[in-house]
Amino acid sequence: MCSLTEPAIRTAGLAKRFGGFDALHPLDLEVGREEVVGYLGPNGAGKTVTVRLLLGLLRPTAGRAEIFGIDAHRNTVEAHRRLAYVPGEASLWPSLTGAETLHLLGRVQGQVDEAYQRELVERFALDPSKKVRAYSKGNRQKLCLIAALSSRADLLLLDEPTSGLDPLMEQEFRRAIVEAKDAGQSVFLSSHILSEVEALCDRVAILRAGRLVEVGTLAELRHLSALTVQATLRDPPPDVTGMAGVTDVEVDGRRLRCHITGPVGPLLDALAPAGVLQLTSREPSLEELFLAHYGGGE
Amino acid sequence: MTGRVVAGLAARRAIRGGAAWGAVFALVVASTAVGFESAYGTVEARQQLVRTLGGNAGIQALFGVTRDISTVKGFTAWRCLGVLPLVGAIWALLHATRTLQGEEDSGRLELLLAGPTTRAGAGVAAMAGMAAGLVAMFAVTAAGVLAVTGTGGFGVTAGLYFAVALVAAPAMFLAVGSLTSQLATTRRQAAAMAGGVFGVAYAIRLVADSGSGLRWLRWASPLGWVESLRPLTGSRPLALVPIAGLTLGLSAAAIVVNGARDYGTGALPASDTGPLRAGLLESAWRFSARLTRPRAVGWAAAIGLMAAVVGLVAKSVGEAATESEGFAEIIQRLGGRSGGAEAYLGLSFTIVAALLAFQAAGHVAATREEEADGQLDNLLVRPLSRSRWLLGRVATAFAALAAVSVLAGLASWVTAASQDTGVGLGRLLSAGMNVLPPAVLVLALGTLAHAVAPRRAVALTYGLVAWSFLVELVGSLVNASHWLLDLSLFHHIAPVPAVDPRWDTAALYVVLAAAAGAISLVAFNRRDLVGA
Numbered sequence: 109m110c111s112l113t114e115p116a117i118r119t120a121g122l123a124k125r126f127g128g129f130d131a132l133h134p135l136d137l138e139v140g141r142e143e144v145v146g147y148l149g150p151n152g153a154g155k156t157v158t159v160r161l162l163l164g165l166l167r168p169t170a171g172r173a174e175i176f177g178i179d180a181h182r183n184t185v186e187a188h189r190r191l192a193y194v195p196g197e198a199s200l201w202p203s204l205t206g207a208e209t210l211h212l213l214g215r216v217q218g219q220v221d222e223a224y225q226r227e228l229v230e231r232f233a234l235d236p237s238k239k240v241r242a243y244s245k246g247n248r249q250k251l252c253l254i255a256a257l258s259s260r261a262d263l264l265l266l267d268e269p270t271s272g273l274d275p276l277m278e279q280e281f282r283r284a285i286v287e288a289k290d291a292g293q294s295v296f297l298s299s300h301i302l303s304e305v306e307a308l309c310d311r312v313a314i315l316r317a318g319r320l321v322e323v324g325t326l327a328e329l330r331h332l333s334a335l336t337v338q339a340t341l342r343d344p345p346p347d348v349t350g351m352a353g354v355t356d357v358e359v360d361g362r363r364l365r366c367h368i369t370g371p372v373g374p375l376l377d378a379l380a381p382a383g384v385l386q387l388t389s390r391e392p393s394l395e396e397l398f399l400a401h402y403g404g405g406e
Numbered sequence: 407m408t409g410r411v412v413a414g415l416a417a418r419r420a421i422r423g424g425a426a427w428g429a430v431f432a433l434v435v436a437s438t439a440v441g442f443e444s445a446y447g448t449v450e451a452r453q454q455l456v457r458t459l460g461g462n463a464g465i466q467a468l469f470g471v472t473r474d475i476s477t478v479k480g481f482t483a484w485r486c487l488g489v490l491p492l493v494g495a496i497w498a499l500l501h502a503t504r505t506l507q508g509e510e511d512s513g514r515l516e517l518l519l520a521g522p523t524t525r526a527g528a529g530v531a532a533m534a535g536m537a538a539g540l541v542a543m544f545a546v547t548a549a550g551v552l553a554v555t556g557t558g559g560f561g562v563t564a565g566l567y568f569a570v571a572l573v574a575a576p577a578m579f580l581a582v583g584s585l586t587s588q589l590a591t592t593r594r595q596a597a598a599m600a601g602g603v604f605g606v607a608y609a610i611r612l613v614a615d616s617g618s619g620l621r622w623l624r625w626a627s628p629l630g631w632v633e634s635l636r637p638l639t640g641s642r643p644l645a646l647v648p649i650a651g652l653t654l655g656l657s658a659a660a661i662v663v664n665g666a667r668d669y670g671t672g673a674l675p676a677s678d679t680g681p682l683r684a685g686l687l688e689s690a691w692r693f694s695a696r697l698t699r700p701r702a703v704g705w706a707a708a709i710g711l712m713a714a715v716v717g718l719v720a721k722s723v724g725e726a727a728t729e730s731e732g733f734a735e736i737i738q739r740l741g742g743r744s745g746g747a748e749a750y751l752g753l754s755f756t757i758v759a760a761l762l763a764f765q766a767a768g769h770v771a772a773t774r775e776e777e778a779d780g781q782l783d784n785l786l787v788r789p790l791s792r793s794r795w796l797l798g799r800v801a802t803a804f805a806a807l808a809a810v811s812v813l814a815g816l817a818s819w820v821t822a823a824s825q826d827t828g829v830g831l832g833r834l835l836s837a838g839m840n841v842l843p844p845a846v847l848v849l850a851l852g853t854l855a856h857a858v859a860p861r862r863a864v865a866l867t868y869g870l871v872a873w874s875f876l877v878e879l880v881g882s883l884v885n886a887s888h889w890l891l892d893l894s895l896f897h898h899i900a901p902v903p904a905v906d907p908r909w910d911t912a913a914l915y916v917v918l919a920a921a922a923g924a925i926s927l928v929a930f931n932r933r934d935l936v937g938a
Contacts, residue, residue, distance in 0.1 A: 133926050162937075165787070165934070165935065185790065185791050186789075187787055188789040192788075195784075199781050199783070200784065203592075205681075207679075208682055208684070208687055211682065212687040212693055213784060215689060216689075216690055216789070217788045218788075218789055219831060237679045237680050238678055239678050241591075241592075241678070242678035242679075
């Protein structure tokens with residue numbers, strides 16, 4: 109039923125409407141095998157709705173979702189054999205201990221790498237004899253992460269998985285994701301933490317108000333965006349406003365700062381006569397890309 | 407400031423619940439008073455009523471001793487005081503534990519405690535809010551009572567005293583729930599402890615009123631104090647002293663213990679660690695059993711205890727009752743054929759039927775809560791189908807109900823046999839099994855509500871049981887129209903062992919339940935999972 113070339117995730121026109129509110133407009137998205145894709149968007153953009161649709165916990169209003177070519181809604185159980193999921197807010201049974209929770213989730217999952225699980229418990233510094241009731245939010249989060257990672261499932265669906273983790277554990281999480289990728293697993297990482305996405309993801313999809321506004325590799329996204337150029341000149345800077353691709357020009361004495369999209373040559377030609385003492389140019393960070401998409405409001 | 411917010415939140419919820427139950431109380435009081443006039447209009451009818459009920463120790467054990475029941479006010483006081491305090495007490499203990507321990511359990515209280523208040527202050531404020539709910543309950547009840555002073559033939563002062571008597575048990579059990587909330591670590595534990603207190607109080611009252619010369623025992627039970635108030639029939643306000651003493655004493659104790667413990671922990675020791683008990687974690691179905699077990703054990707204890715007490719007193723009650731003239735009539739009306747003990751057991755098992763139906767509603771609520779709290783997500787994102795999960799939960803609940811129903815028959819037989827009551831094991835087991843079908847139907851209809859309207863399922867399910875219980879209660883005394891009675895789940899159940907079980911009705915219940923269950927499985931598969 110699922111050939112070896114089917115992507116880990118494929119959605120076609122996947123949409124969800126609650127009452128009169130479009131939580132997700134028709135979404136077409138693919139996550140390839142062995143690929144790590146970051147899913148970005150502000151609060152309420154529809155990230156969690158997307159993940160819950162992929163899991164079959166919500167029924168789509170239109171369209172379909174496939175996990176390795178298996179329909180996520182008609183054949184949910186089969187689809188779930190191939191994936192593991194970590195929620196952003198871990199809601200577990202308070203009377204179970206950590207070890208009991210891992211045991212239960214492992215049995216229901218049907219596949220566990222026990223050795224790897226023990227290693228992860230060690231690495232995430234979790235005391236599994238404690239009851240879930242007594243765990244902090246971060247520790248409950250670790251429990252869900254360990255359960256999902258130790259399943260070694262082909263696809264990891266992670267919905268803001270590091271909320272509540274301290275920086276050391278965040279590092280440990282990143283290492284585990286790199287291991288997963290090296291082992292050939294696919295990862296779909298919905299996140300707010302841009303540095304995390306930047307460090308881990310091959311591709312990024314950006315969602316706003318239930319619509320996909322951008323998909324691509326970080327390099328592609330950067331290419332579409334402006335470079336920041338900053339120059340210190342010997343003479344007063346020439347007027348570059350109005351040049352093709354140049355925006356946001358700021359002049360401060362002998363210093364000039366601007367954004368440019370497209371070829372940089374004409375700008376350099378214009379600056380050269382004023383005597384360039386120092387020149388820096390920088391690609392935008394993911395944070396700047398993100399803010400460029402959302403900062404302007406609608 | 408924050409204290410006022412806490413008090414306001416608690417008050418809003420308590421007033422809503424208190425006023426709603428007050429309205430039920432008012433309705434029952436008014437309909438009883440009005441219904442009495444039409445049902446027992448003639449002198450002969452009233453004399454017959456005194457003969458039947460006055461001599462029926464079984465009914466007296468369950469609902470309290472009759473007094474002046476040939477008058478409107480005497481009958482109304484007996485009938486209402488026999489049932490409403492029990493309903494009110496159960497509401498009160500659940501409400502108190504939910505308000506105090508439930509908010510803490512869920513972490514919501516933490517948000518408020520971060521404001522300018524202390525934990526002790528917030529505790530006092532929440533209890534003040536509950537007191538407001540009690541006042542609302544009293545006000546609405548009193549309005550209902552005062553509306554029928556003319557029909558009832560009593561004055562305003564007597565009416566107000568009656569309303570006080572009706573809310574006395576809720577007041578005491580709000581205090582009981584407040585204290586157990588401080589002792590236990592979780593809401594469920596707190597509710598179970600308070601429920602245990604209620605069960606013991608009711609059992610003592612039941613023994614005291616069973617006509618076995620243990621009448622003094624009534625003073626050992628808070629519910630006995632309520633009965634001793636004797637509203638409308640020669641008031642004895644002295645009984646208000648222990649009632650007020652218990653309410654204020656337990657409330658004060660709750661405040662003191664609350665101030666002395668840490669947030670998020672009970673005053674009683676509870677362990678935060680535990681060994682790996684994997685036996686019931688091997689599959690989703692076994693895990694259902696683990697989640698269902700505490701609730702099932704609690705109900706088994708409560709219903710088993712009640713059945714044991716009923717069995718213990720059946721013989722003496724039956725003997726006392728057979729001597730009365732009217733008793734034969736009752737048995738005949740029930741279609742019965744044998745002695746007093748069996749008739750008494752038959753009536754008692756209709757109460758077991760109601761309790762078992764409440765247990766069924768509790769299982770439905772627990773299943774829904776697992777979804778609402780998001781715990782279910784952890785299972786359904788793994789290779790486990792929704793139908794399989796739901797079937798597991800329903801099957802476990804069914805097994806629990808069946809076990810408790812058999813236990814009820816068994817427990818009553820053990821104690822009845824110890825007194826040489828002469829009712830066989832087979833008849834008492836079938837009495838136990840006989841109350842299973844309505845509970846199973848509640849389970850199935852509740853599951854259907856869960857599958858179709860998840861956010862309303864809990865209210866609908868408890869509403870169905872409460873409705874059936876009230877219809878049975880009101881309908882049995884005001885010659886209610888048949889279609890109204892037909893809408894009660896308990897009306898079609900024969901009072902076994904006084905008469906033979908109606909297997910056709912039982913079969914119909916089971917078929918309906920199976921149909922509702924099948925539809926639930928399909929419907930649950932087709933909807934979104936929804937949180938609280």
